Amino acid sequence: MNNKTNKNNEESIYDQILGAIFERKLLPGTRLKEEELCDIFGISRGKIRKVLHRLALENLVETIPNSGSFIAKPSIKESKEVFQARLIIESELIRELAQQFTPEKRAVLEEHLTREQSAHNAGNHNLRIRLSGEYHLLIGKLLDKTVLTELLRGIISRTSLIIALYERQKSNSGHLATEPCHDHQALINALDEGDADKAVALMRTHLLDIQNMLNLDPPPEESVNIKNIFTGQ
Structure with a gap:
């Protein structure tokens, strides 16, 4: 129980999620399910939401209404x-x-x-x-x-x-x-x-x-031939 207590405070959970982002274990677009996180860390949904809110304020997590929280995908x-x-x-x-x-x-x-x-x-x-x-x-x-x-x-x-x-x-x-x-x-x-x-x-x-080392150039715009799309020519 002592082990779990050391790991289930909000600051510790924040650090663990942040560490997983640092190490690229949590990749962009990964969904963070509140229920699953509650079970992993043994804390209430309210505490998990506080952690996710903090990560969202730092632009590391994106919260989408009716969908959940996801690791951010920077443009x-x-x-x-x-x-x-x-x-x-x-x-x-x-x-x-x-x-x-x-x-x-x-x-x-x-x-x-x-x-x-x-x-x-x-x-x-x-x-x-x-x-x-x-x-x-x-x-x-x-x-x-x-x-x-x-x-x-x-x-x-x-x-x-x-x-x-x-x-x-x-x-x-x-x-x-x-x-x-x-x-x-x-x-x-x-x-x-x-x-x-x-x-x-x-x-x-x-x-x-x-x-x-990153590809931060936007993809080139390609002209679309509407006629070819619908006629197959």
């Missing part, structure tokens, strides 16, 4: 805005961190990077993805930027949905699984040098590389 326009927001927020955060970097902060990032690499070496792709996102959140946490970190948490979760929807080719997924470790190490080195401009440039390149 191409929304996806581009998400990356624009990340570029703006994370560029400023990394610049500030470079100006305040200490050996203690480096140790925190290095320890996290070790966990990322271990997950990759073990072939735990989902955990690897989650830890990659959490690396970016650590930057805000090390600066004690609570509001920006919480804002970034929702944005990074939406990035996971965007990648699941718009990744160009499954053959490219290896790039997503490997490159961030290298990029994250390069960021640590730039921070350690106190080179804010270099750190910002690396962060922007890192985020743009991820965006470039």
